[in-house]
Amino acid sequence: MTSPYPLALLLKGRRVLVVGGGVVATRRVPALLDAGARVEVVSPYLTPALRALADAGRVHWSERRFQASDVDGAWLVQVAVDDPAAAAAVSAAALERRVFCVRADDRHAASAWTPATTRHGPVTVAVTAGGDPPRAMVIRDAIREGLLDGTLPGCAAPAAVSEAPAREVLGGGRVVLVGAGPGDPELITVKGRRMLAEADVVVADRLVPGLLLDELRPEVELVDASKIPYGPAKAQEEINRILVERAAAGLVVVRLKGGDPYVFGRGGEEAIACAEAGVPVTVVPGVTSSVAAPAVAGIPVTHRGVAHEFTVVSGHVAPEDPSSLVDWPALARMRGTLVILMGLKNLPKITATLLAHGRAPQTPAAVVQEGTTGAQRVLRSALSEVAEQTAEAGFRPPAIVVVGEVVDVLAVQEEGAADQA
Numbered sequence: 397m398t399s400p401y402p403l404a405l406l407l408k409g410r411r412v413l414v415v416g417g418g419v420v421a422t423r424r425v426p427a428l429l430d431a432g433a434r435v436e437v438v439s440p441y442l443t444p445a446l447r448a449l450a451d452a453g454r455v456h457w458s459e460r461r462f463q464a465s466d467v468d469g470a471w472l473v474q475v476a477v478d479d480p481a482a483a484a485a486v487s488a489a490a491l492e493r494r495v496f497c498v499r500a501d502d503r504h505a506a507s508a509w510t511p512a513t514t515r516h517g518p519v520t521v522a523v524t525a526g527g528d529p530p531r532a533m534v535i536r537d538a539i540r541e542g543l544l545d546g547t548l549p550g551c552a553a554p555a556a557v558s559e560a561p562a563r564e565v566l567g568g569g570r571v572v573l574v575g576a577g578p579g580d581p582e583l584i585t586v587k588g589r590r591m592l593a594e595a596d597v598v599v600a601d602r603l604v605p606g607l608l609l610d611e612l613r614p615e616v617e618l619v620d621a622s623k624i625p626y627g628p629a630k631a632q633e634e635i636n637r638i639l640v641e642r643a644a645a646g647l648v649v650v651r652l653k654g655g656d657p658y659v660f661g662r663g664g665e666e667a668i669a670c671a672e673a674g675v676p677v678t679v680v681p682g683v684t685s686s687v688a689a690p691a692v693a694g695i696p697v698t699h700r701g702v703a704h705e706f707t708v709v710s711g712h713v714a715p716e717d718p719s720s721l722v723d724w725p726a727l728a729r730m731r732g733t734l735v736i737l738m739g740l741k742n743l744p745k746i747t748a749t750l751l752a753h754g755r756a757p758q759t760p761a762a763v764v765q766e767g768t769t770g771a772q773r774v775l776r777s778a779l780s781e782v783a784e785q786t787a788e789a790g791f792r793p794p795a796i797v798v799v800g801e802v803v804d805v806l807a808v809q810e811e812g813a814a815d816q817a
Contacts, residue, residue, distance in 0.1 A: 400509060400524060408432030411469055414455075415462045415486050416476030417442035419618050420500045424474055424510065426606025429454060430770075433472075438462050444622040445602050452771070452792070464489040472508070473497040503527055512536040514611060516543035517582070533613050537593055544586060569643040571670050572650045573657040575682015578689055580768040581605035588680045596647035599638060601661075603654030603794055617642075632662060636669035643675045654794075656682040660710050660737055684708075686735045689767025689796040693774045694806045697733045703802050705732030711739020711797070715749040728753035733800035740795045744783040750799070755779060760803035765795040776803060 412428050414421050417439030425446060428435050435455040442450060442457060450457040458466070462482065467473060473490045475483045475497060483501045490497035491507065499506035511522035512532040521539050525532035542548035572591045577583035584605070592598065592608060595616055600609060602622035609618060619638060624631045642649045657663030657679060670677045686708040690697055697706040707727060713720040727734055728750045739746055751757060757780035765773040777785045779799055
């Protein structure tokens with residue numbers, strides 16, 4: 397067999413065609429976006445994760461079947477369908493136009509391969525191992541461990557990680573609740589990443605960093621939790637059933653959640669379901685967006701002499717709704733920082749309630765959309781105006797709302813330093 401020629405593609409601003417909108421495309425598209433590619437997906441349907449990218453304008457979706465002319469102008473084609481005839485038609489069109497084509501269904505029929513990759517800061521390692529994916533994964537994982545622990549030359553070792561005892565049953569089926577962090581794939585913990593490397597099944601939420609899914613072994617079963625076709629309560633029951641069923645079969649099941657599993661993540665319900673079924677559970681905490689998103693936007697949730705407390709609440713239920721468990725009048729009387737998750741839809745009602753119960757109209761407020769990611773947006777305003785300005789600016793979920801004097805504290809300090817200079 398002829399050896400492949402290794403090459404790193406610079407795709408920034410260049411069109412990449414992805415044919416198929418299923419699980420394989422869900423795993424591959426985030427890496428293409430991370431490379432700056434202009435991604436066009438051609439498929440009659442999309443997974444919820446891909447649909448969210450399309451709705452956000454991150455990818456262009458052509459809602460139909462593939463046509464040979466779709467390849468025109470593409471620098472690379474990724475075939476992500478499980479129909480051999482359809483895949484062959486795509487690769488034939490790419491061959492005719494001399495465009496490299498990756499095929500998920502048959503690497504021998506492709507003109508390019510997707511290697512096993514790992515990322516460590518600015519370092520990206522890609523392994524092909526002669527077209528042997530399992531061997532490439534083993535080598536890739538060994539390199540990744542060396543990058544993480546600093547044993548590879550030139551790689552500084554991270555600070556020692558202290559692990560508290562966990563209820564793990566090595567060698568047996570178990571569930572691991574892993575917090576994936578607020579959006580930046582590098583903000584998952586070292587242990588969380590290791591658990592993903594050991595997983596047989598990954599049940600992922602829509603908001604988990606897509607690049608983490610791109611690093612899963614090919615044989616890992618990926619369950620898109622946002623795709624489960626029931627109402628919220630029934631969907632959670634189905635997720636619980638999947639976790640218990642797969643773990644009972646002796647598999648390592650990672651429940652991958654955005655942020656932290658226990659901060660409005662329903663991780664407690666899943667832990668209870670597993671405990672009732674006798675399934676061991678390990679919890680790997682994650683960096684919560686309630687602190688991380690404001691931080692990367694230059695907003696410390698506490699600051700000496702400004703705020704000695706911060707409160708995190710869910711805004712997915714309107715203040716006047718009988719099912720709301722939040723004491724909004726009490727929050728209006730507080731002097732500390734208020735962080736609101738899932739509150740964009742109800743922001744006009746939330747701000748009106750806070751103002752009606754005594755919070756000053758000029759109180760600084762901010763909205764951080766998709767914090768820690770390349771799509772991050774920040775809006776600073778006053779409490780009385782933030783809802784209207786956020787709507788006018790076209791902000792959309794996921795977004796964090798911060799109310800309190802801390803919103804302006806770093807900006808004021810920067811202005812003061814500039815005046816002194």
